[in-house]
Structures are given as C-alpha cells and as structure tokens.
Amino acid sequence: TTGPALEPANPLAKAPVGRPPRTVDGFAREFLRELNFGEGVALSRSSQNDQYLALARTIRHYLMADWLETARRRREHPTKMVGYLSAEYLLGRQMGNALLATDLGAIADQALRSLGLDLRTLRAQEVEPGLGNGGLGRLAACFVDSLATMDVPCIGYGIRYEYGIFRQTFEGGRQVEVPDSWLSLGGPWEFPHPDRAVTVGFGGSTETFVEETADGSGHQITRSRWVPAWNVLGVPYHYMVPGYQNGVVNTLRLWSARATQAFDLQIFNSGDYATAVRAQTFAENISKVLYPEDSTPQGRELRLQQQYFFVACSLKDFIDRTLEKDFDLHRLPERIIFQLNDTHPVIAIPEMMRLLMDEHGMEWDEAWSVTQRCFAYTCHTLLPEALEVWPVELVGRLLPRHLEIIYRINEEFLETVRETFPGDELRVRRMSIIQDHPERAVRMANLATVAGVKVNGVAELHSQLLRDKVLPDFSELWPDKFTNVTNGVTPRRFIRLANPTLSQLITDTIGVGWETKLERLESLEPYAEDEEFRERFAAAKQANKTRLRELLAVRDGIELPEHGMVDVMVKRLHEYKRQTLKLLHIVSLYEQIISGKVAKDAIVPRTFVFGAKAAPGYHMAKEIIYLINSVAATVNADERVKGVLTVAFPANYNVTLANKLIPAADLSEQISLAGKEASGTGNMKFALNGALTIGTDDGANVEIRKLVGDDNFFLFGMDEPQVAALQAKGYVPSAVYESNPQLRSAIDLIASGHFTGGDRGLAATVVDDLLYNDRFMTLADFQSYIDVQGEVDEAYRDQERWTRSAILNVARSGFFSSDRSMKDYLRRIWMPTHD
Ligand code: Z57
Numbered sequence: 001t002t003g004p005a006l007e008p009a010n011p012l013a014k015a016p017v018g019r020p021p022r023t024v025d026g027f028a029r030e031f032l033r034e035l036n037f038g039e040g041v042a043l044s045r046s047s048q049n050d051q052y053l054a055l056a057r058t059i060r061h062y063l064m065a066d067w068l069e070t071a072r073r074r075r076e077h078p079t080k081m082v083g084y085l086s087a088e089y090l091l092g093r094q095m096g097n098a099l100l101a102t103d104l105g106a107i108a109d110q111a112l113r114s115l116g117l118d119l120r121t122l123r124a125q126e127v128e129p130g131l132g133n134g135g136l137g138r139l140a141a142c143f144v145d146s147l148a149t150m151d152v153p154c155i156g157y158g159i160r161y162e163y164g165i166f167r168q169t170f171e172g173g174r175q176v177e178v179p180d181s182w183l184s185l186g187g188p189w190e191f192p193h194p195d196r197a198v199t200v201g202f203g204g205s206t207e208t209f210v211e212e213t214a215d216g217s218g219h220q221i222t223r224s225r226w227v228p229a230w231n232v233l234g235v236p237y238h239y240m241v242p243g244y245q246n247g248v249v250n251t252l253r254l255w256s257a258r259a260t261q262a263f264d265l266q267i268f269n270s271g272d273y274a275t276a277v278r279a280q281t282f283a284e285n286i287s288k289v290l291y292p293e294d295s296t297p298q299g300r301e302l303r304l305q306q307q308y309f310f311v312a313c314s315l316k317d318f319i320d321r322t323l324e325k326d327f328d329l330h331r332l333p334e335r336i337i338f339q340l341n342d343t344h345p346v347i348a349i350p351e352m353m354r355l356l357m358d359e360h361g362m363e364w365d366e367a368w369s370v371t372q373r374c375f376a377y378t379c380h381t382l383l384p385e386a387l388e389v390w391p392v393e394l395v396g397r398l399l400p401r402h403l404e405i406i407y408r409i410n411e412e413f414l415e416t417v418r419e420t421f422p423g424d425e426l427r428v429r430r431m432s433i434i435q436d437h438p439e440r441a442v443r444m445a446n447l448a449t450v451a452g453v454k455v456n457g458v459a460e461l462h463s464q465l466l467r468d469k470v471l472p473d474f475s476e477l478w479p480d481k482f483t484n485v486t487n488g489v490t491p492r493r494f495i496r497l498a499n500p501t502l503s504q505l506i507t508d509t510i511g512v513g514w515e516t517k518l519e520r521l522e523s524l525e526p527y528a529e530d531e532e533f534r535e536r537f538a539a540a541k542q543a544n545k546t547r548l549r550e551l552l553a554v555r556d557g558i559e560l561p562e563h564g565m566v567d568v569m570v571k572r573l574h575e576y577k578r579q580t581l582k583l584l585h586i587v588s589l590y591e592q593i594i595s596g597k598v599a600k601d602a603i604v605p606r607t608f609v610f611g612a613k614a615a616p617g618y619h620m621a622k623e624i625i626y627l628i629n630s631v632a633a634t635v636n637a638d639e640r641v642k643g644v645l646t647v648a649f650p651a652n653y654n655v656t657l658a659n660k661l662i663p664a665a666d667l668s669e670q671i672s673l674a675g676k677e678a679s680g681t682g683n684m685k686f687a688l689n690g691a692l693t694i695g696t697d698d699g700a701n702v703e704i705r706k707l708v709g710d711d712n713f714f715l716f717g718m719d720e721p722q723v724a725a726l727q728a729k730g731y732v733p734s735a736v737y738e739s740n741p742q743l744r745s746a747i748d749l750i751a752s753g754h755f756t757g758g759d760r761g762l763a764a765t766v767v768d769d770l771l772y773n774d775r776f777m778t779l780a781d782f783q784s785y786i787d788v789q790g791e792v793d794e795a796y797r798d799q800e801r802w803t804r805s806a807i808l809n810v811a812r813s814g815f816f817s818s819d820r821s822m823k824d825y826l827r828r829i830w831m832p833t834h835d
Helices: 024-038 048-076 095-102 105-114 119-123 135-149 261-269 273-287 301-322 329-334 348-359 364-374 392-398 400-420 425-431 444-451 460-470 472-477 491-497 500-510 518-529 531-556 579-594 619-637 655-664 682-688 701-708 720-729 733-739 741-751 761-772 778-797 799-811 818-830
Strands: 081-085 154-159 167-171 174-178 190-192 198-202 205-212 220-227 230-242 249-259 336-341 375-378 389-391 441-443 455-457 482-484 565-570 606-611 645-648 667-670 692-695 713-715
Touching (some): 024 048, 024 105, 048 105, 048 119, 048 230, 048 249, 081 135, 081 301, 095 105, 095 230, 095 491, 135 154, 135 230, 135 249, 135 336, 135 491, 135 818, 174 619, 205 400, 220 348, 220 400, 230 273, 249 273, 249 301, 273 301, 301 348, 329 336, 329 364, 336 364, 336 818, 348 364, 348 375, 348 400, 364 375, 364 400, 375 444, 389 392, 392 400, 392 441, 400 425, 400 444, 441 444, 455 460, 455 818, 460 472, 460 482, 460 701, 491 500, 491 655, 491 682, 500 518, 500 531, 518 531, 518 799, 518 818, 531 655, 565 655, 579 606, 579 619, 579 645, 579 741, 579 778, 619 645, 619 761, 655 682, 667 682, 682 692, 692 701, 701 713, 701 799, 713 778, 733 741, 733 761, 733 778, 741 761, 741 778, 778 799
Parallel strands (some): 081 336, 154 249, 375 455, 455 482, 565 606, 565 667, 606 645, 667 692, 692 713
Antiparallel strands (some): 167 174, 190 230, 198 230, 205 220, 230 249
8 A cells, every 4th residue: 555544644744845946055955964964974973985875865865755756746647558568678877866866956055065075076976777788778878868858758677787787897807797786875865665576477387277258149159278387576665856957856666586485485394494595596697787798698597587677577576566456457558658779578478468368358359459559679799699599498497377378479470571561481480589500599579670660770771781681571571660760879977977177168058958958969060160169179189088088097007198189989899899909000000110111200100099808708808808908908018119109098988987978079980890789879979079970881870970060080991781782692711811911910910929028829710700701891891991091190290180070070970869769659659649
C-alpha cells in the first residue's frame, strides 16, 4: 500500500515539503545539516569524502520537489510513456550535471568557499557510475537526458551493476583490469527501494492444462504455464534524471538482484549452511558485474540471466506499479512503447507474451497484437559477430516457457513468409528466428524485427546497410518497418559542462538558450569571418589544451608540449576502428625523421592522444594496446623527434576524461573501415567542440561531412561499395605492403623490434595480422590516410584558416544534439500518428 492510512489533519501532508532556499547562506546551512545529521560528522572532523557525500545530498534536495512533482503530474495525467530498455547506461559523474540542471553552480561555489571548502576539489571525489562499455551505453545516458529536458515521460530501465566497466591500468605497457568498486565510498545519487522488490523466476519446466474460454461458450483451450525452479528478487534503485533548468526530473530505475526469502529458509532448513549461503551469493551474482565486451557478445549463461532479470523486473514494474490499477491491458500500446537498445533486452518480447497470456488471461492473438505494438528495436551494429544468438539448449533450460513462445512466434511468422514467397525454403531458413547452424540458437535480432513496430539504424548509412546487408529479407517483406534515427549527444554535458570557455563565448555571441536549441549554433557561422571572434575562439581552444596538459601531468605523469596540434583518437579498442592505422601514421612520421628522409621541421608538431579500453578477453586488442604504449615510450624518449612527435596514452579513458580531452582536440580521428562503424558519437562531440575530423565515409561521419562541408572535413579511404568490391575481388594485404615503400619502412621498423626493446616477437601478433589477414583493410587505406594527413598539416600551418574551419564545425553541427534524435524517435517510432 502507499500513502497515509488515516485521514491526516495536518495540511502539510497534502504536498511534498518546500524547496530549500536558493541563497548562499541557505545552501551552506543545508550542507552543514547534511554533514552533521546525514554523515554524522562535524565540519572540523570531516573527511573529503564526508564532504562530497554531504554536498551530493544537499544538491539532491534541490531536485527533490521537482522529482516528486514530475511523478505526480505524470500519475494524474497519464499519457504514453517511453520505457527505454538498456543493459547499459554510461552516465558519467552526476554532481556537475545536477549543479547545471539546478543552476546552483555559483551558489554552491560561494557557500562552500564560505566554509573554507573548494567545490572543484569535492567534485573530483566522485567516482563516475561506469555502467556501460562505450557508445551504446553513453547514447542511452544522452537520450534520457534529452527526454527529461524535453519533458517527455520516460522511465529508463537497466541494471545496477555492483561493478561497472573495469578500471584500466597499464603494467609494462600491458592492460591490467582492476574492478570498479564505484559504490565503495557510498552512492549518494541513488534511492534504494527494497520494499518494492519484484520476484523473477528461472529454470524449471512448463506444464499444460485445459481451461474453458472466458466467453462462456463452453469451448476448451489448452494453455501452458511456467513452474520456475528458483526465484530471484529485483530491488529497484532510483536515479534522478534532471532536465536542463526546466523543473522536470525523470527516473532511471536500475535493478539489483537479491536472494529471496526462500533462500533464507533454505539456510534454516538445510543442515548445509555453507551451501545455502552460496546459493544466496549465486542469486546476487546476477547484477554483480557489467560484461566488458563491446560489440562482441560472449554468450555466457550469466549474461542471459542478467538480460532476463532486468527485463522481467521492468515489465512487471510497469504493468503492476506504473499503470493505474484495473487498466485494460488490451490498450497497453496507448501507454507504453518499450525501446529495445540493441538485442540485449529482446527477451522482453516473449516475457510480455507470457505476462499477457499466463498471468493476465489473454489468448495468443490478442497478446500478440498488443505485444507487436509495444516494442521497437534499435540495431547498433553491422558486424555479424555482434548479433546475439542464444543456444536453444540454454534458453530452454533457463526460460522454458519463453522458448515455447518463441517457437510459436516463429511458426506463425514462417507461415507468413511461405505465403508471401511460396517455395522459397532458402529464404525461410535465412529469416527463421531459430538458426540450425552451427548450433540451434535463437537469433535475437530476427525476433526483435518480427515483433517490433519499427527497426531503426543509428545513422543514415548504417540504416541503409541494415536494410541492404544485415536484414535484407525483412526489409523486402516489410519495407515500412525500417527507419533511421541518427544518433546525437547531449550538449549539456558535452558542451556546457565539458567546455565552459567555449560555452561562454557562444552565449556572449548568440545569447542564452542554445543548450536546448542547438540548431541556433547556426548563427555563429558569420563569425567565422570575424577576426576578434576567431581570436577568442582560438584562445578558448588554447585554454582547453592547457587544462588538459595540467590534468595529464597530475593524473598520469604525462608531460605534453605546450604547442602544436592535438590529434585525438579515443574509443573502445577494436580492430574495425583501426587504431593500428593511426599507429602506422605515427610510426611512419617517426621513421621518416630518424632516417633523415624528412626534416624535423618539415612536419607540423603534433601530440597524439589515445584513449581505449580492450575487452579483457580480446587478445588482439590487448596486443595493440601494448604496441601503442611501446611506440609511445620509444618516440617520447627519442631526442631526434623531441618537440615534434609526442604520443600520450592516458589509462582508463572514461566519460570524466572525455570531458577534458575532447574540448582540447584540434583533430578528431574517425578512421574505421567504411561500412563497419554504425554511427559513432565521439565524432559528434569533437565537431561540436571545434575539432576538425579526419575520417572515412562511415557511420555518422557521412552526415558530419555533409553538414560542415568538404572544405572543413578531411575525407580519406575507400567507401563502402569499394570495400565490398575489394573484398569480392580478393584482398591481399601483403601485396599492398610489397608495393608501398613508405608503408614497408613503417611496418619493418615495428617488426624489427625497435619499439619493443629489440624483441621482434612482441610486435609479431599485430604485424603478422596486418600482413596476412587484415580483416579491416588497414593497409589498403594507408596511402590515402597518409596523403590526407599531409593536407591536415598544410591546413594547420594556416592557423586563421584552421580556426575558421573549426568555427564552422561548431556552427554547423547543431543537428547532432540528442534532443533532435529524440524528436526523430517521437515522430518516426514512438508517436507516429501524432502529427
Ligand atoms: C556499442 O557501443 C555499439 C554497438 C554495439 O552493437 C554494441 Br554491443 C556496443 C556502438 C556502435 O559501435 C557505435 O557505432 C554507435 O555510435 C553506438 O553504439 C551508439 O549507437
């Protein structure tokens, strides 16, 4: 039950208590109250962590009334909501964003100062919640930010991992993973609700029984029900998702796994206490750790348990708790659209069918009609190995009822295919939700495509390739099901918070309010010709470089030169992203200088910055990390290139570091093999912060280039059709090596052991792959990349021209606000009949 049991006499009971005062004194008082009564320490005895926790709770107070009010408004006027289902939310630090959303930065700063404390120091205490791997998780965080800012009702559903993405360290240049115990010093941004836990079943079997139909006709139908073998509790933890200075606070609901009462009883009843306790740990393992693979699923049983766990909790939460009592579930699609963030939550489809039929008495056709209108699916990949398949054996063992439902969905679906394409059994096999080879398994993307209202890709090119290459049979059958929504990023975090100097310049020039209407950046365009503006713009960039130098000196002990181009490649380490191409460029420049082929002063001084985590089990990616670190150590120590080539690879690239790194960049490296990067979102953040892009014709690069113009973008490499043609003709990387002396010199230098302390073996894995495999055609694009890097140098020598281009990148990239992405989702997927 909720609410007071008796009729309250006190009028205060009717509404949430008021807001704390927005004054320096009021804030200081609130902070001290939290420190004293919340943390239980006096200011004079408090640690920095006490102070951080008290500050976080103080800021929370200012959002609380808006949160309760937003929830009340949504309950009283229920409308269709978005249920964003995502296994990952890469949120980044919360404090800065909360201060920005409440516009309390200046007040908090002065209040703390008055107490002898420093806001920046306390902010630096926060360990970011790294509940995601990379682009997909960060996209989810940007989307919920935008929905709150646009006052769209949304619940973000996900998993409260106890350990997020690992902390990366380097030992002898090799990646070593350290567990990310982000909660160990307290989680001041979360609200646990153990009393609202829901129960989720696993395993067991199904049984059939006969029942009379509800219409009183006396007809009998056979139904099935699931008898799980064990249960797990899902405890919801709520996080505030504040809109930007608009009084709206949405909710992120993350589930944490607990053992049920039954486990506790077992502890009493079984003599084997230790076994019983182990069983409890077993249940709690489900939300223990984020799987650190990005774009390469591992197909582990625990991972499927995680997926089903959070999805089952979320659907139950929505139907039983969020919808008003007695809501007619036939009308469910009027109230919710569940957006499936990749295939990770796709098990929600049979779960919805099971709930509607087995728990709410619907028959198959009704349940299917409802289900088909409640889900939409976003695909984020083009790599075949990234499309999840779950072995039938595993699904049957863990979720036997769901497997039955999936089989029936498939049967009916394949019947449609056979009707539409009679006699085409090859097509039937390609489209089947169940694959037979190499093992019988459920193809989650097919299931999502069959069940969803819409399927979208994440950039124009990606959506086209999705139709033509990944799911061509489906797009032939249902052309209207396919659509595109190009990704976006939140300008609140990635411009306002990350780049205060540029933000101030923008506001001084075009006025306030651009943070929520990013297309207004357009009006910066004429200022590209304004010398004074260009000077201020260049000064802002220089200030951001200085800020980065200072940070890396303290954070990593890395010394960066004061001047020169800052050339940045930050993203997960993956072969398709081609960090090795960047490495070949660096090695080639280095080789040309030390061999005397090129004079030291003939090239533009550059600082190359890498940031990349490798999945712990991804051997090649870890070898590439080792090689980057080896090249960095050698180049940085070589007097012959001092001041001209510097390579920095700070460990543990995350959202916090991104916020300092991206604003300092001159050049953004987006160099994936064409047709492999679904979108990219880092590329957008760089352009919006005034970096120029060197990039392939891939993902959202295509759209960036179209908007900023060819003069302000460095395009190189094959396009996707050329890649496909080369693939078809047969690609021989060693032939490219043989025929290109510059490439040969670079590879030979690596292979000689020059960077690996004379040990040729230490570079062999990477070198041999490039020469004899090179799945992502690094060597094929080498010459084009080198040539265009030459153009980059030439452009950079003309600083006026460069700054003009950088300004135009900012002015023309407003399209990449995630607010725009959300508008597109609303129009094309969530509310298609709305206007
Ligand atoms: C992930 O971060 C992405 C795709 C995946 O299939 C998985 Br699993 C994780 C990324 C894409 O690689 C990016 O190109 C894209 O920008 C991002 O998802 C957001 O759509």
